[in-house]
Amino acid sequence: xxxxxxxxxxxxxxxxxxxxxxxxxxxxxxxxxxxxxxxxxxxxxxxxxxxxxxxxxxxxxxxxxxxxxxxxxxxxxxxxxxxxxxxxxxxxxxxxxxxxxxxxxxxxxxxxxxxxxxxxxxxxxxxxxxxxxxxxxxxxxxxxxxxxxxxxxxxxxxxxxxxxxxxxxxxxxxxxxxxxxxxxxxxxxxxxxxxxxxxxxxxxxxxxxxxxxxxxxxxxxxxxxxxxxxxxxxxxxxxxxxxxxxxxxxxxxxxxxxxxxxxxxxxxxxxxxxxxxxxxxxxxxxxxxxxxxxxxxxxxxxxxxxxxxxxxxxxxxxxxxxxxxxxxxxxxxxxxxxxxxxxxxxxxxxxxxxxxxxxxxxxxxxxxxxxxxxxxxxxxxxxxxxxxxxxxxxxxxxxxxxxxxxxxxxxxxxxxxxxxxxxxxxxxxxxxxxxxxxxxxxxxxxxxxxxxxxxxxxxxxxxxxxxxxxxxxxxxxxxxxxxxxxxxxxxxxxxxxxxxxxxxxxxxxxxxxxxxxxxxxxxxxxxxxxxxxxxxxxxxxxxxxxxx
Numbered sequence: 001x002x003x004x005x006x007x008x009x010x011x012x013x014x015x016x017x018x019x020x021x022x023x024x025x026x027x028x029x030x031x032x033x034x035x036x037x038x039x040x041x042x043x044x045x046x047x048x049x050x051x052x053x054x055x056x057x058x059x060x061x062x063x064x065x066x067x068x069x070x071x072x073x074x075x076x077x078x079x080x081x082x083x084x085x086x087x088x089x090x091x092x093x094x095x096x097x098x099x100x101x102x103x104x105x106x107x108x109x110x111x112x113x114x115x116x117x118x119x120x121x122x123x124x125x126x127x128x129x130x131x132x133x134x135x136x137x138x139x140x141x142x143x144x145x146x147x148x149x150x151x152x153x154x155x156x157x158x159x160x161x162x163x164x165x166x167x168x169x170x171x172x173x174x175x176x177x178x179x180x181x182x183x184x185x186x187x188x189x190x191x192x193x194x195x196x197x198x199x200x201x202x203x204x205x206x207x208x209x210x211x212x213x214x215x216x217x218x219x220x221x222x223x224x225x226x227x228x229x230x231x232x233x234x235x236x237x238x239x240x241x242x243x244x245x246x247x248x249x250x251x252x253x254x255x256x257x258x259x260x261x262x263x264x265x266x267x268x269x270x271x272x273x274x275x276x277x278x279x280x281x282x283x284x285x286x287x288x289x290x291x292x293x294x295x296x297x298x299x300x301x302x303x304x305x306x307x308x309x310x311x312x313x314x315x316x317x318x319x320x321x322x323x324x325x326x327x328x329x330x331x332x333x334x335x336x337x338x339x340x341x342x343x344x345x346x347x348x349x350x351x352x353x354x355x356x357x358x359x360x361x362x363x364x365x366x367x368x369x370x371x372x373x374x375x376x377x378x379x380x381x382x383x384x385x386x387x388x389x390x391x392x393x394x395x396x397x398x399x400x401x402x403x404x405x406x407x408x409x410x411x412x413x414x415x416x417x418x419x420x421x422x423x424x425x426x427x428x429x430x431x432x433x434x435x436x437x438x439x440x441x442x443x444x445x446x447x448x449x450x451x452x453x454x455x456x457x458x459x460x461x462x463x464x465x466x467x468x469x470x471x472x473x474x475x476x477x478x479x480x481x482x483x484x485x486x487x488x489x490x491x492x493x494x495x496x497x498x499x500x501x502x503x504x505x506x507x508x509x510x511x512x513x514x515x516x517x518x519x520x521x522x523x524x525x526x527x528x529x530x531x532x533x534x535x536x537x538x539x540x541x542x543x544x545x546x547x548x
Contacts, residue, residue, distance in 0.1 A: 009055060009068035012047040014075050015040040041076070041138045048072050049106050053279065062272045070095075070104040073140075077112065078172045080134065084127045091116050091124060092173035094181060097143075100167030101234075105271065106278035107285075111164055114146045115177050149180060156188045159197045163235050182242075191240045192344050198236055199336060202229070213325035214478045216470070220270050220277070221286040225325025227274075229332035230267050236339055254342075255335065256406075263331055266324045272300065273321065290470065293318060311468035322464035322475055330448050338402035363391055371401035378411035382419060385411050385451060386428035389442045393435035400445070408449055415454035429455065440485035447477060 052065045074095070081093050094100065097111035104110070114128060128146055135142045147155060156162045168181035185194075206224050209215055213225035221227045234246055241252055246263065249255035276299045277285045280292055288296070297317035304313045345353060354367025362377050362384050363370055370392055377384050385408065392398070400408070419425055432442065446452035453460030462476035474482060489495040 009051075009060065009064050011051045011068055011072050012044060014072070014079065015044055045139060052106065052275070056272075056275065062268050062275060065275070066103045066105055066271055069106070070099060070102040073099070073104060073110060074171055080131055081172050084131050086114075086124070086127055086131070087172065089116075089124045089127070090118075090174050091120075092175070092177040092180075093171045094168040095171055096145075096164040096168050096181070098167070098231075100164070100169045102169070103271075105274050105284075107283050109143050109284060110140055111143045112145070112171075113152075113165070113168060113181065114144065115152060115174075115180065116146075116148045117174070117177065119148050120146065149177075149184075152181065152184050153188065156184050159189070159194070159201065162189055162194070163198070163231075166235060166238050185239065189239065191236075192347070194239050195236050195336075195340060195344055198232055202232055202332075202336075212478065213329055214322055214464075214466075214475050216473055217287060217289050218321070218325065219287045220273055220321075223325070225322075225327075225329040226286075227267065227270055229328050230263060233263075233332055233335050236336060240339075240343055254338070259331060259335070262327060266328045269320075269324050270328075276300065288321070293468070314468050315466055318466050318468070319464040319475075322466065326448065326464070334402055334405050341402055359391055359395060363388060365395060365397060366401055368397065369399040369401045370395075370397045370404065372404045372407060375403070375407065378407050382411070382414070383422075383424055383428060385415070386425060386432060386455075389446060389451070390428060390432050390435055392442055392445075393432065393437040393439065396437060398438055398441050405449060408451070412450040412454045415451070420455060436488060436491060439488050440481060443481055443484065447481065 048069065052069060055065055056062065077093060077095075081087060086093070092115045094113040094115060095102075095111070096113050098104070098108060099111050116124070120128070132142070132144055135144070145155070145161075152165070156165055162185045165181040165185050170178045189197075205222055205228065209219065209223040211224065213223065215223055219226060230246075233249075237243065237249055237254065241249065241254070243249060243252065246255070247260060250257055250260050273288065273296060274286060276296045277288065277292060279299075280295060294311075294314045297314040300317060302313040302317045304310070354369070356371075357365045358373070359365055359370070362373055362381055364373055365371075370388060372378070372384070372388075381387075388400075388404075388408070392400075433439070435442075443452065446455075447459070447463065453463055459477065459480075462480075465476045466472065466474075
């Protein structure tokens with residue numbers, strides 16, 4: 001997804017299939033591939049993995065290593081393509097998917113496409129069979145697709161195949177086919193249709209992982225905040241902007257330099273975790289299981305200090321992972337929404353475009369989103385940071401327009417002690433907690449976009465903080481917000497049927513339920529305030545309780 005210089009990476013050179021040997025007629029064509037002819041390649045693959053481990057220990061950037069391994073596999077596949085005389089056919093060999101992006105971890109899938117302008121003949125088919133057999137024999141386990149152009153047209157109707165073809169990179173062969181995979185995707189998918197299907201895929205993927213970045217054993221590739229959340233930014237934008245690298249989006253003024261730097265750092269962090277997962281398991285493992293976390297923390301350089309608790313190092317590691325995952329998922333959501341608002345939405349028919357309605361001088365409602373009225377709202381009115389969330393509750397708005405979120409993230413970094421001590425700001429914060437409509441969603445948005453952690457620094461300290469055992473399922477910040485959500489449901493008639501007070505086992509009469517319900521509604525704001533403020537200064541709880 002990003003680019004790097006791999007010149008400083010010194011991997012063991014490819015043996016056996018050097019150019020001289022690959023062009024030696026006595027070793028080509030009908031000579032069966034034997035164990036003797038394989039000698040050297042499996043060892044070479046093991047050796048370059050060891051080279052990568054040593055380079056990482058020396059401090060070489062993981063981004064350079066995944067690109068270097070991709071380059072090494074390029075060299076091998078090109079040599080094998082020539083070895084089996086496929087260069088004498090009209091086939092083209094492409095790297096696709098993550099390999100097409102030039103990103104290979106130790107045991108990553110190696111996605112390749114052999115593309116032919118017409119139906120593949122028997123002679124070429126036989127050579128392909130021998131190539132595939134050799135790849136399996138040397139331990140590469142390729143994900144190989146062999147298609148004619150017509151086959152590729154039909155296959156690309158599957159959006160997962162279309163995504164892989166968007167990343168297609170020609171390695172060797174028929175140069176006339178170089179741009180065909182991407183052209184096929186552009187022909188089969190409109191920008192809007194492709195965007196909608198990828199967003200639907202992302203939502204389904206999130207549900208498979210409980211729609212949270214804070215899973216106890218997260219999948220660093222497919223879980224919320226995983227590598228897939230970065231990939232989806234590339235997929236939807238490549239379909240429209242025709243860019244090859246994520247940094248190209250900065251030059252297109254779609255992505256800011258800071259957002260690029262944040263994604264760049266976060267992706268590198270996940271790649272390093274993935275590298276060590278592959279080292280420990282010896283396979284393409286992406287799930288950060290509980291049993292691996294302590295050892296990977298050590299490999300990542302997290303050390304226990306003399307005055308630490310026994311699990312402090314692994315807990316710091318997981319805290320950093322969770323924060324990284326939240327940053328990725330937040331940016332992914334924001335940037336895909338930005339794509340929709342700036343590229344898809346202007347092309348919609350008038351009756352499908354969201355309508356703008358003024359809320360006050362500072363904010364508008366645009367469809368089901370809130371938006372600042374002009375770009376200097378937060379700079380001119382710092383109280384608007386907290387006012388916006390209050391308005392979301394009062395007007396029943398869950399979502400925020402992207403340009404407003406970008407301005408909000410910048411403004412949140414300016415919240416200091418003077419801001420916190422301002423009585424007007426304190427009143428706005430308490431009003432937010434008293435406003436029960438969408439309370440959990442608003443607090444979660446405050447947390448995701450840096451407002452809650454900036455306004456309550458102690459909350460920032462517990463964001464992503466976990467306890468290393470199988471009993472504590474949630475991080476401290478998630479647990480706190482979920483507690484407020486459950487308490488809030490006691491005031492919501494939709495959840496009365498599942499509350500303890502109305503459960504059949506309690507045999508509580510309707511009159512008794514109605515007696516309990518109003519006090520619960522009155523006490524919730526106090527509990528919400530107390531729960532959050534207790535993180536800041538427990539001694540002030542009595543004072544806050546009286547204020548609400």
